Amino acid sequence: MGRQPCCEKVGLKKGPWTAEEDKKLVSFILTNGQCCWRAVPKLAGLLRCGKSCRLRWTNYLRPDLKRGLLSPHEEQMVIDLHAQLGNRWSKIASHLPGRTDNEIKNHWNTHIKKKLRKMGIDPLTHKPLSTAQVQQEQKKQVSKAGAKSQQVDNSTVTEAKEEEKSTLLDPMEMEDANIDGFCVDEVPLIEPHEILVPAAPSTSSSSSSSSSCTNSSKFLEDLHYFPADFEWPSDYTTTTDTDSNNLSLWDIDDFGSWDLLINNDGQCDRRLAFDSLPSPLIQCPTMGFDQNSWTYELL
């Protein structure tokens, strides 16, 4: 005898989540806690399978998630951890509070891998690329550059090659290069202490919001900030994963009702409203809330 089937496979919705679905899921979990995912969609009134709900919550809706690009420091951590752990994204993510394995995996595949290769480092082994690999990489870069400009003459190609060579570093220099070479042009240079719980209400001017967003994701970026005088009591440690600083918001079983405000057009308002809130929600000293983070307003 086993368990019940996790969900009905027929008639379930797939694809991007709507604001309304997000609202239902968030409301349900914050009211009832995170328990049996199989039961969640049914109880929350969602036509999704439990797995889909879990993924949506884990990767996107969890209030403790940071949003926006990884900081240079976080990138460096990812690189270091990847060198030790390989593609064990969940383990890597456990060292980066507020980041999900999916997010780190995506960032690795889209940004870090390219940069490592460009620097002559094999992203798989974290060792310098072989001469053949380096040449292949240079060839790629040059052909890419050539494609961009149809009028490239030989001298330009040579220059491009020289430029590529100049980016390839001596292994002894790699450590410094990793720090200086990553994402400085792509991420806001914000130290963790600078992004903790800003006080000013957010306007939707998220300058670093470069990613494509679904409708439902857009409103999350625009949620308000914690109040300036909001403090996290030191006795409110909800971490259950001793290997990380992961937050366990759902350990709190006395949540009041949270509501995402839906306007008449069915769009989600910029506020996440909740009443009878248990005062300390999250406590994590390394946690930061930047403009792309979930933010909250006490009512």
Add this chain to the structure above:
DNA sequence: AATTTCGCCAACCGCAGAATT
């Protein structure tokens, strides 16, 4: 202005191990 290509990322898929009956 219209079309094509590229880059990014949210979400899905399938597997493995843990948990439950």
Add this chain to the structure above:
DNA sequence: TAATTCTGCGGTTGGCGAAAT
């Protein structure tokens, strides 16, 4: 102990927006 489901994980892909043509 076996059968079955649940959960977590890593790999992959589809769709969207931006950039290039």
